[in-house]
Amino acid sequence: MTSSAAVPASFTSTMRVIPVTSRNPNSTISPMRTNCSACHLRDLCLPCGMENADMATLDAMAFSRRRVLMGEALYSAGERFHNIYAVRSGTFKSSLVLADGREQVSGFHMAGELMGMDGLAQGTHASSATALEDTEVCAIPYTHLIELSAANPGMQHIVGRLMSREIVREHSLMLLLGSMNAEERLAAFLLNLSQRLKARGYSPSEFHLRMSRAEIGSFLGMKLETVSRTFSAFQQQGLLEVDKKRVRITDLEGLQRALDVRVH
Amino acid sequence: MTSSAAVPASFTSTMRVIPVTSRNPNSTISPMRTNCSACHLRDLCLPCGMENADMATLDAMAFSRRRVLMGEALYSAGERFHNIYAVRSGTFKSSLVLADGREQVSGFHMAGELMGMDGLAQGTHASSATALEDTEVCAIPYTHLIELSAANPGMQHIVGRLMSREIVREHSLMLLLGSMNAEERLAAFLLNLSQRLKARGYSPSEFHLRMSRAEIGSFLGMKLETVSRTFSAFQQQGLLEVDKKRVRITDLEGLQRALDVRVH
DNA sequence: CGCTATGTTGAGGGAGATCAAAGACTGTGG
DNA sequence: CCACAGTCTTTGATCTCCCTCAACATAGCG
Numbered sequence: 311m312t313s314s315a316a317v318p319a320s321f322t323s324t325m326r327v328i329p330v331t332s333r334n335p336n337s338t339i340s341p342m343r344t345n346c347s348a349c350h351l352r353d354l355c356l357p358c359g360m361e362n363a364d365m366a367t368l369d370a371m372a373f374s375r376r377r378v379l380m381g382e383a384l385y386s387a388g389e390r391f392h393n394i395y396a397v398r399s400g401t402f403k404s405s406l407v408l409a410d411g412r413e414q415v416s417g418f419h420m421a422g423e424l425m426g427m428d429g430l431a432q433g434t435h436a437s438s439a440t441a442l443e444d445t446e447v448c449a450i451p452y453t454h455l456i457e458l459s460a461a462n463p464g465m466q467h468i469v470g471r472l473m474s475r476e477i478v479r480e481h482s483l484m485l486l487l488g489s490m491n492a493e494e495r496l497a498a499f500l501l502n503l504s505q506r507l508k509a510r511g512y513s514p515s516e517f518h519l520r521m522s523r524a525e526i527g528s529f530l531g532m533k534l535e536t537v538s539r540t541f542s543a544f545q546q547q548g549l550l551e552v553d554k555k556r557v558r559i560t561d562l563e564g565l566q567r568a569l570d571v572r573v574h
Numbered sequence: 575m576t577s578s579a580a581v582p583a584s585f586t587s588t589m590r591v592i593p594v595t596s597r598n599p600n601s602t603i604s605p606m607r608t609n610c611s612a613c614h615l616r617d618l619c620l621p622c623g624m625e626n627a628d629m630a631t632l633d634a635m636a637f638s639r640r641r642v643l644m645g646e647a648l649y650s651a652g653e654r655f656h657n658i659y660a661v662r663s664g665t666f667k668s669s670l671v672l673a674d675g676r677e678q679v680s681g682f683h684m685a686g687e688l689m690g691m692d693g694l695a696q697g698t699h700a701s702s703a704t705a706l707e708d709t710e711v712c713a714i715p716y717t718h719l720i721e722l723s724a725a726n727p728g729m730q731h732i733v734g735r736l737m738s739r740e741i742v743r744e745h746s747l748m749l750l751l752g753s754m755n756a757e758e759r760l761a762a763f764l765l766n767l768s769q770r771l772k773a774r775g776y777s778p779s780e781f782h783l784r785m786s787r788a789e790i791g792s793f794l795g796m797k798l799e800t801v802s803r804t805f806s807a808f809q810q811q812g813l814l815e816v817d818k819k820r821v822r823i824t825d826l827e828g829l830q831r832a833l834d835v836r837v838h
Numbered sequence: 839c840g841c842t843a844t845g846t847t848g849a850g851g852g853a854g855a856t857c858a859a860a861g862a863c864t865g866t867g868g
Numbered sequence: 869c870c871a872c873a874g875t876c877t878t879t880g881a882t883c884t885c886c887c888t889c890a891a892c893a894t895a896g897c898g
Contacts, residue, residue: 414748430734466730473691477691484751492886
């Protein structure tokens with residue numbers, strides 16, 4: 311079966327892009343520049359909720375694009391902060407390495423989501439962003455964004471709301487880590503993934519996990535064996551079917567029921 | 575012994591304030607308005623890092639002040655978002671109530687710290703803020719802040735940095751919840767508290783906990799009994815002395831050593 | 839074809855949750 | 869002033885969920 315969650319070939323080709331230079335077509339710095347108003351992700355990404363005037367401002371910035379291959383870092387913890395990034399295609403993880411060498415994953419990011427806002431506080435990135443598959447991003451120079459939003463209070467609101475959304479996202483993750491057991495954590499994770507895929511036009515019930523059991527475990531605060539066991543438990547409860555990274559949710563309500571107890 | 579962490583009587587009286595109306599001196603809405611540039615918290619709070627020009631803009635806003643008595647809510651989850659708040663004196667907790675009635679504490683806030691930035695995302699507060707002692711706050715109308723920062727890119731940067739700081743704060747809390755054991759969590763909590771008290775001119779080694787064991791436990795993702803036991807364990811290890819809410823750290827390096835393993 | 843990376847499953851142990859009880863402190867009302 | 873209830877904290881005993889260690893299966897890749 312083909313994956314409804316896999317990125318279709320047309321995913322990037324439907325974009326309207328403005329070629330800026332034709333040199334180095336294979337470089338990781340793409341010669342393409344992006345026109346937000348024509349982007350298929352416009353209702354999920356930075357421009358979400360913008361009025362036409364603000365959108366025009368955004369288009370004028372013509373964000374440059376960049377490819378990041380699977381396993382490569384978009385940015386690393388400690389690097390100087392310049393841009394926030396919008397995912398155009400593919401999946402990223404945010405993570406940092408603890409003193410004992412273990413990795414702590416703090417988030418997964420898919421098309422239309424923004425990354426790097428944690429770098430603003432110190433002027434250096436607080437975490438690293440690694441591609442979990444071949445990806446493409448738009449680089450959004452933060453200082454440009456600020457300069458342009460000086461003229462547009464609407465734009466300022468949007469940037470503020472985006473940062474606030476990140477705070478709320480981490481809030482709910484804290485809640486998860488602080489008060490849920492293994493089954494609730496994995497259920498929350500899968501339902502969240504399902505929702506985000508649905509919002510992007512993919513099947514909410516059948517998808518391909520881009521991250522390993524260890525990465526899921528790190529994110530959810532549990533060991534990879536426990537992740538694997540919990541997947542198996544869900545399968546035995548008839549909630550879903552798993553085969554390695556392929557997941558098919560067969561009882562969405564059942565999964566949700568596990569969470570209703572905790573989160574209103 | 576007197577607590578060096580207790581709020582001295584002079585804490586609020588040294589402030590230069592601008593009386594706006596003299597009616598209702600006992601109302602929870604204080605008739606006082608605040609002059610940021612003269613505030614003793616200016617290097618910790620919103621104005622931190624501001625140039626004189628920006629500071630003048632801030633002064634012009636003359637934030638109104640509000641008293642919140644112990645146990646009362648400054649704002650509640652679901653309420654319409656209008657202001658962010660700066661703590662002038664006292665301590666707050668941020669929390670939300672889960673479907674099963676349990677409380678999840680997401681943060682503690684002391685003088686100079688900002689609260690309420692999670693409300694921006696949805697236009698309603700995502701959590702509640704409750705005073706853990708008699709407190710005073712400055713109300714910072716968010717829309718005013720946006721309007722004024724339109725003229726000052728420097729101000730925009732500062733607001734952005736403050737929100738980013740909140741993201742980073744939650745990041746490290748996630749790290750704590752995701753990868754630390756009970757002793758490491760409590761050590762991290764106490765060291766963080768100690769640092770913040772020190773930055774405010776109080777003793778970093780001897781202080782009064784404003785929150786209950788249950789609240790600490792909720793914040794750290796452990797049960798109140800475990801918090802209590804871990805306090806006792808630290809005492810037996812000679813790291814600190816505890817008597818209910820009084821804490822005296824006798825071996826700061828020892829406490830820190832427990833964390834060095836995890837966080838670089 | 840091994841080799842490595844990744845995932846699954848089992849057995850056993852331990853950190854922390856849960857249940858329970860008692861002490862310490864606060865405020866209230868007699 | 870004391871008795872009392874109510875809240876908070878401490879400590880003990882037991883249990884359980886998840887971690888740890890281990891073996892094996894499978895897939896991708898040189």
